[in-house]
Amino acid sequence: TPEYLAPECIRMQGHNESADYWALGVLIYEMLCGQSPFVSESESQADTFKNILSADSVLDFPDFLDDVAAMDLIRCLLRVSVATRLGCTGGGAEDIAAHPFFRDVDWEALEAKRVEAPWVPDLASEDDVSHFESYDDDAEGPRADPIPDDADLGWCEQF
DSSP, X not given: OGGGOOHHHHTTOOOSHHHHHHHHHHHHHHHHHSSOSSOOTTOOHHHHHHHHHTHHHHXXXXXXXXXXXXXXXHHHHTOSOGGGSTTSSSSTHHHHHTSGGGTXXXXXXXXXXXXXXXXXXXXXXXXXXXXXXXXXXXXXXXXXXXXXXXXXXXXXXXX
């Protein structure tokens, strides 16, 4: 989605893992704040891109977020300049993992799949969805018509 695009992608300057580190910053912000850091009030994609390109000056946090380490991590991941973005300054992903926000994470145990989930739901079956909110299928707008079985899809044989 547009809210996750790194400045270098918007400017079409080419990108590498720097764009992934940017997207991680957006994801952490959304998980902690419940909204995108850059979506504009007008919901205009152009305005969202302007906000992204001005992240160093427009990034703001809601009053309820008081975790200094979290805010610092997000600010460091959402630096417009790739040269100063956390993870892009020489140490790579290890620099991100060493940030104080992750001080309680045992990365070796996590990689070895020895970390227990803090909560495991009781499920009646493999397809139990009782822990998800229900919603009206039509609430998100119209859906595309299904592709008929006899549709001529020969054009995609080249892909």
